Amino acid sequence: MNLELVAPATDRERKQSKANLFRLSPLTLPLLAALTPKDVEVSITDEAADGPVNFEKDVDLVGITSMTYQAPRAYEIADEFKQRGVTVIMGGSHATAAPHEAKEHADAVVIGEADNLWRDIIADYRKGGLKEFYKAPAPPDLRGLPFPRLDLLKRGKYRIANVVQASRGCPFNCDFCFLPFYYGGGIRYRPVEDVAEEIAALEGKLVIFWDENIVGNPEYAKKLFRALIPHKKLWLSQSTATIVQDKELLSLAAKSGCIGLYIGFETTSSASLNAANKLHNKELVCKDVVDKLHDHGITVMAGMVHGFDTDDKTIFERTVEFVNKVNLDGVSPSVLTPYPGTKLYQRLRQEDRIIDNDWSYYDCDHVVFRPKLMTPEELFSGNNWVRQECHTAKSILKRLISSHTRLWLSLPIELDYRRYAYTMFERGTNPARIHG
Ligand code: SF4
Structure with a gap:
């Protein structure tokens, strides 16, 4: 099973980021990758650093996280993957604030932090029983968090990786x-x-x-x-x-x-x-x-x-x-x-x-x-x-x-x-x- 995790970036962000001397690497997606079961092949696209996501990639499942201003780009990506028959899960601060809006573009929406939910979501996907919305009853305990998979980022693209x-x-x-x-x-x-x-x-x-x-x-x-x-x-x-x-x-x-x-x-x-x-x-x-x-x-x-x-x-x-x-x-x-x-x-x-x-x-x-x-x-x-x-x-x-x-x-x-x-x-x- 192939999972692609995407951090969308607006055109302006990509243009600015391309010229930046000081780019910092993201944390959410490497952490989600670390929480993913070992037998899943995971890749990450950070559009600000890597450029537009590759829709031709052979993936089964896509996870997208976005802030509010990135939501239109996140929806564009989700719609394109869905049209190609790929299952899409959305999360992040905007999906948490507007879960029903996000659901119009995704198969499932994570409300709030995904740490305690992610393994169940992957298991549900594998069983063909993905729920529409996932919300943890309480914020996750941060004890024992795995180390983020920074190895999945193109480290050379970041001033601080x-x-x-x-x-x-x-x-x-x-x-x-x-x-x-x-x-x-x-x-x-x-x-x-x-x-x-x-x-x-x-x-x-x-x-x-x-x-x-x-x-x-x-x-x-x-x-x-x-x-x-x-x-x-x-x-x-x-x-x-x-x-x-x-x-x-x-x-x-x-x-x-x-x-x-x-x-x-x-x-x-x-x-x-x-x-x-x-x-x-x-x-x-x-x-x-x-x-x-x-x-x-x-x-x-x-x-x-x-x-x-x-x-x-x-x-x-x-x-x-x-x-x-x-x-x-x-x-x-x-x-x-x-x-x-x-x-x-x-x-x-x-x-x-x-x-x-x-x-x-x-x-x-x-x-x-x-x-x-x-x-x-x-x-x-x-x-x-x-x-x-x-x-x-x-x-x-x-x-x-x-x-x-x-x-x-x-x-x-x-x-x-x-x-x-x-x-x-x-x-x-x-x-x-x-x-x-
Ligand atoms: S709530 Fe905390 S993090 Fe948010 S703006 Fe105020 S001081 Fe900063």
């Missing part, structure tokens, strides 16, 4: 985040010993922890970091800015090889942090946080979001000022996006403010809802303006020289982002300067 996950979820509950909905709230962990064993087995020095918030439980994180120290790896992950509030935690992170963190600062507006229920960021969207991380040799990549109900047209200028003032090593400005399943999506629907139901625009670049204090066009153009202003040669040089932290890591990331900002989008304008 080693991916590991120590925890899933996040203790916070931001209203735009799909994690509380997808993972059922809270945070779950793998035993530190399991993670350390997996790390020890990896070739190469660089590792990505695909955790949503690696310091979600500081005590667990400290134990993990202590266990990582002897392995002498260099690692990147995502975290909240709260990491700097615990000196021991920050110091252990650095000692264990942390060289970069993606932090969702989200906004310079405390009213917007309130509105988004991101209260833990209050007092932490500041230079002191970034300086402390730099002092420990940790580069800071930040997510900045525009379009909260309290954001007026001055928000764009304030973001650019912040990014340059605090010397971020990397920044990805984005438009607030109401993913289906989130509290934000429900609220905007109730208020009749969703203006676009084309999932391909739910990509953090386009505006799919009516903002409160500006027009959708102003939000779109203002975000494009921020993206470009933050990636002028002058801004990148100023930030990276001042940061003076691991230029070899941040420069390729920022160059990738600069290309993205200037080639994928029309010239943005700052609405505050035009109309304000």
